[in-house]
Amino acid sequence: LPLSIRRQRQMCIRDSAPLADALATTPGPTLVTATAGTTDAGLIDPLPAIADLCDHHGADLHIDAAYGGLLALSPHHRHKLTGLGRAHSLTIDLHKLGWQPVAAGLLTVPDTALLAPLAHQADYLNATDDTEAGLPDLLGRSLRTTRRPDALKIATTLRSLGRDGLTHLIDHTCKLAHHLARLLDAHPRFELHAPPTISTVLFRPTHATDDDVATLRRTLLHQGRAVLGRTHADGRLWLKATLLNPHTTAGDLDTLIALLEGSTHR
Numbered sequence: 627l628p629l630s631i632r633r634q635r636q637m638c639i640r641d642s643a644p645l646a647d648a649l650a651t652t653p654g655p656t657l658v659t660a661t662a663g664t665t666d667a668g669l670i671d672p673l674p675a676i677a678d679l680c681d682h683h684g685a686d687l688h689i690d691a692a693y694g695g696l697l698a699l700s701p702h703h704r705h706k707l708t709g710l711g712r713a714h715s716l717t718i719d720l721h722k723l724g725w726q727p728v729a730a731g732l733l734t735v736p737d738t739a740l741l742a743p744l745a746h747q748a749d750y751l752n753a754t755d756d757t758e759a760g761l762p763d764l765l766g767r768s769l770r771t772t773r774r775p776d777a778l779k780i781a782t783t784l785r786s787l788g789r790d791g792l793t794h795l796i797d798h799t800c801k802l803a804h805h806l807a808r809l810l811d812a813h814p815r816f817e818l819h820a821p822p823t824i825s826t827v828l829f830r831p832t833h834a835t836d837d838d839v840a841t842l843r844r845t846l847l848h849q850g851r852a853v854l855g856r857t858h859a860d861g862r863l864w865l866k867a868t869l870l871n872p873h874t875t876a877g878d879l880d881t882l883i884a885l886l887e888g889s890t891h892r
C-alpha cells in the first residue's frame with residue numbers, strides 16, 4: 627500500500643508527526659517514500675527521523691534522491707543526506723547533478739536479492755545453459771532489454787573527471803545558486819523564498835501578485851530570453867531558477883537579474 631502523506635514533489639516533510647500517525651493507523655505492508663531533493667524547491671526530507679519511524683513500524687523506506695543523491699560525492703554537502711544509507715531502495719538521476727544522458731537513472735538497493743522481482747527467463751535472451759556457462763544476463767538488472775549503451779558514457783565521465791572532478795562541478799553549481807540567492811535577497815525589487823538547499827532558488831518580485839509572477843515568467847519565455855520554472859510555496863506563486871549548468875558564470879546571473887528588472891516595472 628503506497629503511502630503518500632504529502633502532495634507529490636510539492637513539499638518536504640518538515641514535521642514527522644503526521645507520518646507517525648499514518649504509520650500507526652495504516653495496515654501493512656507499507657512503503658514510505660521520502661525525497662532527497664524535491665523537484666520544486668530542492669528540499670530534503672528529515673531522513674534519519676523518517677528511517678527511525680519506518681524501523682519502528684516495520685515499513686520499507688524508498689528514497690527518491692533523483693535530484694539530491696549526488697551531493698553524496700561532496701564533502702561540503704553530503705551531511706545533508708545523512709540517513710540515505712538506511713533506504714531499502716534508492717533512486718538517483720545521473721542526468722541532473724551528474725550531467726549524463728537522460729536515460730542515466732539508477733535504482734539502487736543494499737542487497738541484490740531485492741532485485742529478484744526483475745528477473746525473467748526468456749529462452750531467446752538468457753537460456754539457462756548459457757547463463758550457467760557464464761554469458762552475461764541483463765534481465766534481473768533492468769526492466770528494459772533494448773537500450774542504448776549509456777553506461778559507457780557514465781563510465782567515460784567517471785574515468786575522465788573522477789570523483790573529484792564531479793564533486794568540483796557539483797560544489798560549483800551549488801555555489802552559483804547561493805550567489806544568485808544572495809543577489810536576489812539583497813535586491814530591493816525581489817524577494818527570496820529561502821536560501822537554497824541544493825541548487826534551486828525560489829524568488830518573486832516584491833509587491834507582485836501571483837498573476838504578475840506568472841506573466842513575468844511567460845514574457846521572458848515568449849521573448850526567448852530566459853526559461854524560469856514556477857511553483858507554489860507557502861500559498862504564493864514563485865519563480866524558480868534551478869541551476870544545473872556548471873559553466874554558468876556570475877555574469878550570466880547578473881544578466882538574468884537585469885532581464886528580470888527590465889520586465890518588472892510596475
Ligand SMILES: *Cc1c(COP(=O)(O)O)cnc(C)c1O
Pocket residue numbers: 635661663664665690691692693719731
Ligand atoms: C527529476 C526527478 C524525478 C524524475 O526523474 P527522471 O529520471 O527525469 O524521470 C523524480 N523525482 C525527483 C525528486 C526529481 O527531481
